[in-house]
Amino acid sequence: MPYSKTSYTASDKMRDLIRDNARLLPAISRFNIAFGFGDAPVEDVCRKNGVDTSTFLNVCNLLSDNGYDPDRISLATLMGYLKRAHSSFLDVTLPRIRINLIEAINGGEANEVALMLIKFFDDYVVEVKSHMDHENNVIFSYVEGLLEGKADSRFSIDRFSVNHGHMAAKLNELKDLFIYHYKQKENARLSAVLFDIIMCEHDLMSHFEVEKNLFIPAVEKLELSLRAAAATCDTAESTGDSDSAIAGNLSKREIEVIRAVALGKSNKEIADELFISVHTVATHRKNINSKLGIHSTAGLALFAVIHHIVDIGEVTPL
Numbered sequence: 001m002p003y004s005k006t007s008y009t010a011s012d013k014m015r016d017l018i019r020d021n022a023r024l025l026p027a028i029s030r031f032n033i034a035f036g037f038g039d040a041p042v043e044d045v046c047r048k049n050g051v052d053t054s055t056f057l058n059v060c061n062l063l064s065d066n067g068y069d070p071d072r073i074s075l076a077t078l079m080g081y082l083k084r085a086h087s088s089f090l091d092v093t094l095p096r097i098r099i100n101l102i103e104a105i106n107g108g109e110a111n112e113v114a115l116m117l118i119k120f121f122d123d124y125v126v127e128v129k130s131h132m133d134h135e136n137n138v139i140f141s142y143v144e145g146l147l148e149g150k151a152d153s154r155f156s157i158d159r160f161s162v163n164h165g166h167m168a169a170k171l172n173e174l175k176d177l178f179i180y181h182y183k184q185k186e187n188a189r190l191s192a193v194l195f196d197i198i199m200c201e202h203d204l205m206s207h208f209e210v211e212k213n214l215f216i217p218a219v220e221k222l223e224l225s226l227r228a229a230a231a232t233c234d235t236a237e238s239t240g241d242s243d244s245a246i247a248g249n250l251s252k253r254e255i256e257v258i259r260a261v262a263l264g265k266s267n268k269e270i271a272d273e274l275f276i277s278v279h280t281v282a283t284h285r286k287n288i289n290s291k292l293g294i295h296s297t298a299g300l301a302l303f304a305v306i307h308h309i310v311d312i313g314e315v316t317p318l
Contacts, residue, residue, distance in 0.1 A: 007066045010043035010053050017042065021064045026203060030084040031056055031077075052077040058214055063206050070217040075147060078215055079140050085207050086132040093203070094125050097196050104189040105182070117177065124170045128204075131167070143219055151226040157219040168208075171201040250291065255309060257284045261297055262304035262315055 008017055014037050017024055028035075033049045033056075046053040052074035059081065062068045098121060105114045142155055175197050184190060250258070253274070260270040267281045274281070289295050294303055304310045 008042065008057055008060050008064070010046075010057065011041050013039055014042050014045045015039065017060060021060075023202075023206075024060050024063060026085075026088065027059055027063055027081075030081050030088060031059075032080065032084060055081075055214075059210055062210060062213060068214065070214050071221070073214055073218040075143060075215075075218050075222065078210075078218065079143060082207075082211065082215065083136060083140065086136060089200075089204070089207075090125075090129055090132060093196075093200050094128070097193060097200060098122070098125070100189065100193040100196065104187075104193045105178075105184065113182070117174070117182070120174060120177075124167075124174070127170070128167060143222075146219065146222050146226060149226065151223070156223060157216055168201045168205045171197055171204070175201075250288070254284055254288050254291075257281060258288060258300055258304050259309050261285070262301040262310045264315075 008020075014028075018028070031046075031049070031051050033045060033051060037045045040048075042057065043053050045051075046056050054069075054072040055074045055077040058068045058070070058073060059078070060066075098118070101121060102114075102118060105117060139157075142152060142157075145152060175194055178190065178194055256274060257270060260273060265273070267278050267285070270281045271278045288300070292300075292303060294300055301310075301315050305312045305315060
């Protein structure tokens, strides 16, 4: 159903979000926000519960098909939300469905078809648990390292599969088996558990959307930031000052060419020193000129001195 609000804001009352979309109740719980917030606005409720307001609003807006901003995410807050969502599925929702399913299809008497259906569900739960355990133990541990400034070159978030559709599809298969093929009268309990399965399927797909559209982009942004910082440090170490890497976003090789130019070396001498062709040297100089807007040898020499690529005493008088 369409929701009345096109976007939730920090000044909205928390109770109005729930009135607009009751399916946000699990999300509020997964942020570890206590109920009993009365008429308090979202911003106050989040602050009192130690939750980043922008992250909370982005999740609620995404779950309600409203606009969201993946650039305004606290990864620490979002990971806490995702971990509690995993616990909710594995410790509450799926076990409750299993208990109700057994009661609904057995009617007190075990039968072969019922056992097969329960096994189908149990196998599905094992798959979901394996996936969520991997996220908890591998993905979230990796991101926690990133938050501490520890970039791991052996791993990146793009290896994390976000194709979770098959998980919800299996629940849908189970539901269809009951509705279209399992013959049983007195279906009040079965109807109730099938409704729970439908709601769980929807909840899972919403959870995966949060991962895909908020969590993954936020991690990618952090990865890029750390890698850029590491590249700057590497270049600075090779030249003696981080300014040389920052200025013009130069590569390590381009800085080597600038240094050689500042020392008065010809393109041929630079090529021999760096074990590259004269044509490659010319290409590097063209790229340097384009990045810095400096086209003369004297200008490059001054640039090199200013950014400590060379010492002023090393520069050949021009």
